[in-house]
Amino acid sequence: MLGTILWSLRQTLKLRAHRSQLPPGPTSTKTGLARPWVYFREVSARHGDVALVPGLSSGGPTVVLGSARAAWDLLERRGAAYSSRPRFVVGGELLSGGLRGLMASYGPFWRRWRRTLHSGFMQRKSTSYRPIQRLESAVLARDLLVDPHGFRAHLERYAASVIVLVTYGRRVTDVASDEVRQKDIRMYMGLLNDIKDKVARGVATPCFTTHLLEEQEALGMTDLELAYTAGSPFGAGIETTSGTLASFFLACVEFGHNFIPRAQEELDRVVGRDRLPTFEDMDDLKYIRAIASETLRWRPVAVLGGTPHASTADDVYNGMFIPKGSTIIAPLWTSKSPPTSYYRLDFPEPHEFKPERFLEERDFPGTLGHAAFGWGRRVCPGMHLATASVNLNIARILWAFNVTPAKDEKGQNIEVDIFAFTDGFNSSPLPFPCSIKPRSAHHAEVVEREARQALTELASYEGKEEKS
Template sequence: MAIEQLFEALPLHYVQHGISKFGVGNLVLALVITAVLGLIADYAWMLHLRSKMPPGPLPLPIIGNTYQLPDNKPWIYFEELSKKYNTPLITFWIGRLVIPYLPSNELLDKRAGIYSSRPKMLVFAELGAGQNNLVNMYTTTQAERDRWRVQRKLTHQGVGIQQVKKYRDFQNDESKVVAYDMLTTPEEYVAHFERYATSVVSIIGFGRRVADHKDPIITDVIAVMHLAADLNVPGKTFPMLMETFPILAKVPTDYAPWKKGLGRKRGGRGHDFFYSLAAEANENEGHEDCYSKMLFNEQPKYNLRPEEISSLSGNLFGAGSDTSSSTLITAVLAMRAFPKTLIPAWEELDRVVGPDRSPSFEDDANLPYMRAFVKEVFRWRSVAIIGGQPHAPTQDDYYNDWLIPKQTWVQGNVWAIHHSEKEFPDPDRFNPNRFLKDDPDSRPFPGERGYMTFGWGRRICSGQALAEQGTWLTVARLVWGFKIQAALDESGEPIPVDIFNYTNGLNWRPQPFKVSITPRSERIKQAIVREGEEALANLAPYEGETKYRMSTFYKQKK
């Protein structure tokens, strides 16, 4: 709108008595001076707050330090800043959003009661599920805490520590199917891992397994989880740039290509993919203990909205599909890049398990090296590389005399924690001996498990127990059953792998790499076939298909 048109839109008495006396030029000058003074005042506030907070690079007005963000893997940059300022906590400004980054667990674990809330996450949360999802919920008021506890309780009823022990039979069978599939199409190991992980959570949530690695629900769900992971990593490109300039989020989505479709309304009551999957499972006969049926049974008691049922059921995929499959891919990369670590594992498995059956959950206590091996998988390249979603203190807090204001976006840095030279010398070397109590490479670590892979405090990942038991079993079965060696190129030369070549999202995984996967012996191969066929028979009651496809669901609903 031209300046003349703006004046025409003003009430007549303003035009007559204001502009005529003051003059257009003077009015424009006054507006400019006011804007400049406002900018100076705002920047003075930023610098004042910066003087009280942990050290970090000098922010610029309005944009803060956004321009300094690297294009890829900012957690490595934040680790370097921590070393530069010689501090366990650094401050970084995304626009006017101030973010302390922690290369330690000092606050989020040891002060869990204070750091139990979430900050306002515009891109990841407010333009999506918002406060309907446990992952995003604030806990600053009693009402918010009460609602969060309801969803947390219902989540524990699905994937709590005691509950997941009931899933071990079909989780074990699905793991056996992975080994079985590796015999025929080992080059598709990524697809087999994704099918396995998605199938386990699908059985839990909806009473239906995913039998084919080409099932559309796998690619659809994994793609959504990758998008969600990308949307929670600070960036200087859209849509994450809206965190720097939040006013851009107020533009209607249909007229804002920079929003990448975020914030678009999905329709009316129950008009959502995961809600529809849950409702479909609730209507199906059998599998009365599936999570979706439990949610509908509890709906009247807790006054659950359809959006909450959608989030609770959908979170199973978020907690168990992409993350678990990515961890298994990392395990294969570690086996390929550090083959000597397999030798003591094979010796232990051959002694305890033998060639005629694969490892079981009951073998865990007798396989200390395998337990250490899996711990190192979690430590070496943790999937949730910045510890999941950011936390926010429910009150002003002080650490080393530094102020951390209430509702500040506080982000962990698992990469820095797991790459501490003090606890993990030569951190990029995959070394299971770190977790063997009497080994010279063993170091004390501030955490019972020896890794911080699943987050901290009251916001720790709900699916941790499910992921840990499934990862241990499947990695142990892969090591027991197969030789993981270099793939050969056309000239017969080994194809190298790059242990740093990972994706850029919050939940990262290795970029595609080639590897040779072959059975360790004929007797082991026969055991894999026998167990695989038995597992498929055991899983037959979970066979079935859904009528919904995420890729077409919303198009059909328009």
Template sequence: MGTGTILLVVFLLVVLYYARNVGSRPKDYPPGPPTLPIIGNLHLMPSKHPHLQFKKWADEYGPIYSLVIGTNVLIVISSGAVMKELLDKRSGIYSSRPNLYVGQHLLSGGLRMLLMEYGKTWRRVRGTVHDHLNVKAAKSYVPYQDLENRNMLIGFLDDPKRWRDHLRRYTFSLTTQMIFGFRCTNINDPKMHQLFDGFAEFSEAINSPAAALLDAFPFLQYLPAALMPIKKRAMQLHEKERDLYVGHWLNVKKAIQNGTANPCICVDLVNSQNTDGFSDNLAGYISGSLLEAGSDTTYATLLGFIQAMLLFPEVVEKAQDELDRVCGDSIPTLEDEPSLQYIRGCVKESLRWMPTAIMGVPHAVIQDDTYRGYRIPKGAGVMWNVWGIHYDEKQFPSPHIFDPLRFADNFQSSAEATLNPDASKRDHFQFGAGRRVCQGMHIAERSLYLGIARLLWAFDIKKGKDENGVEITPNPADLTEGLLVQPKPFPVKIVCRSEKRAEILRTEWKKVEDKLDVNGQWEKIPEGMFFKEYKPL
């Protein structure tokens, strides 16, 4: 036997030795479904509606179980109490992200804050963002929210068939004002639609079976794109997304340096770039990530709310009774919120009933840990199964029913509920946990309140009809696929409740429209905004 042959045999023996346990579940891991050699549980991973299968596994294996996916392990948390113990109380080691090849490297160029691993860059970016999205700063954006909400209501009044686009413009324009300093005034704006459509493609691609395969067996990442079409598609999506995000950034950066930009979050990013050396690509993705987060999730939650109103018309009746009693013929404001507990319940129930981050965004543990006698290995992905928790009968009885009264005695804000040491008192788990908790929850909660309260005060939401005049009842289980989901399109009939309410809407819009210039932009930015000043080099 020649030397080359001996070396080949030794190499194969070494490979077989290290691969002998690939796909198997060590006895000290949390329980889970039976595995197969090499692939583990990969063959069991559902290609559609994975939240349903993950809930079944939770019912069978308990509030913490494990899935072995090729060379990787995923710990799945399906209990608020376990989530509190690990992701909150042990956040120092549970706040990283798995190394997602397709999601972070190909789709995002390693720049997306949402998927960034825990480290110096993430902490620096997080600190900059926190300055602008904390409780104090969030309150200063109320004039933006009020303006965009009134504009949305006029859209519902004048062109109800485009109600989805009015919702999109509402959440998008609010976010562009905070981040870039300009309003989106047109529901046909191509950059707005590119954001929503592009993010939907990103969400679907990152959760695709092909993406999971490349993470499970990293050696496949070296295959050419011709053999792995997901690679070519992901790089194309990234190129389009980068052009959008960096384009927005470079435009506002130039305006800031020229002194022609309105106050906005990007002013602080320009300052950070001057002192910390942020690249334009990273700054573009920081601002772009904030844009997608502030636009898409609130929009999707409002979609879910409108669908719920078609399925549970008794909620519309109760909500409108409360609104008429408290507000009468005055448009609801944030000052009315303490007196509108049923509406507050609608907001909380919307976030629970149809969570857009349906299985959360996986964390990763940065060192070996033990919990309840189970070993959780360093590098393991840790998923908080939002759907599984929200549809746990023990915490939320009759979970498929949209019932705002389940929060009749819950007077917490989302932030307060997130910090509540008793996980059973938390209203929903949509905004995450630990150091990865959503920083924009204060803003999102106000946008949802204004959207829900004013839409129900002004409009009736009714089922659409088919060509034969038969009402169409949407199926709440018919959701888009991906990391973030939303109801698939369904018909709705939007009708203003009275001519008087329509007149009031126009009067209320006129009050703020007079503060805008001919292009629909603020003539003068409202006072009290929480923005920093530009400090040129």
């Protein structure tokens, strides 16, 4: 307690000493905000690309970055000083004993955690999971065909099953009752011990956790550390993939008449009518990839730019003093009107859905053209896996289905609200209606055929035949 008081006093004195150099910002802050990203958008619009907001964090000042350039310069180029985390007392300490790598401070444990995840999900390694994504994607298409009204549940099941298959070598057939919804030591250790038992009996399916066990001694991680590391992809992977695909359906309902015809022309030309698109088609499906990128830009799930960063050294940026211990937030929300400066996701008409943005040269730091997966050394380690899922499923959905507005009892289109999203750390669309119908009877037959074959192949992960 005394140490905390002394640290806070030193911070106060430092801020006073550098008062004239501090970033601009409001003199007070709003509290209890349901959607803080909207407030941060207003702060950036009024005070510029780097703004200091008082009173948001008990540990130190909060700095809001309102442009891609500022986020790139600080979180990427100066990543060594901006890759820690603010203190998470409940989630990071009380509930996990400091073993949640997502919330861990920059240090030896976090570096081990990051290196471990990188080894399992880096771009080259992530391609080895494509057979799983291909098979589960075929099942998702069948689910959308059979029960289009339950599309949100089908998206969640797909995302959960891919993550659990990749991590533990087992399928998820019902997301509502699977232990993926639980996040506690009993679940993580139970799953780890199950894999250890299968390894001992020589019947384990190769997966991320078997890889971790093989490397455990070299990694220097305890069983509990290993269990939490294996469980890390759950929340992020499920929410990123299912939430992004839900936003894609919302874009189809509101803007589909502008982009779906061009997408289906490309799919028919490249893929034909007798099979679902595959990863091998992606190089030739440039417009489909542009749709996926625009979806990630238009409505990023990690709307606050991911978990906040924290600075570990005093720094000066464009003449502004950023003290050590600052909480750094790089929100991804955009303004409705043309910005006075180049906000990170602001293109002309930022809330319009225009895949053509990604067919043109863009003045945007990095190679993706968006920041949906965060910045710097804290960038989402599962970004390659998630991107592959988004690309493939968008291609297959548009190949197989016409996604249009739902109709009311009078046959009129039911309007949707493209700003109706959940509150919280991650944000995804609130429930909305849409119509999902096969493009033809032939397209439906192809979906059914490929789903039956996929379920036959997926049965090997359960050791028994699946029912189609």
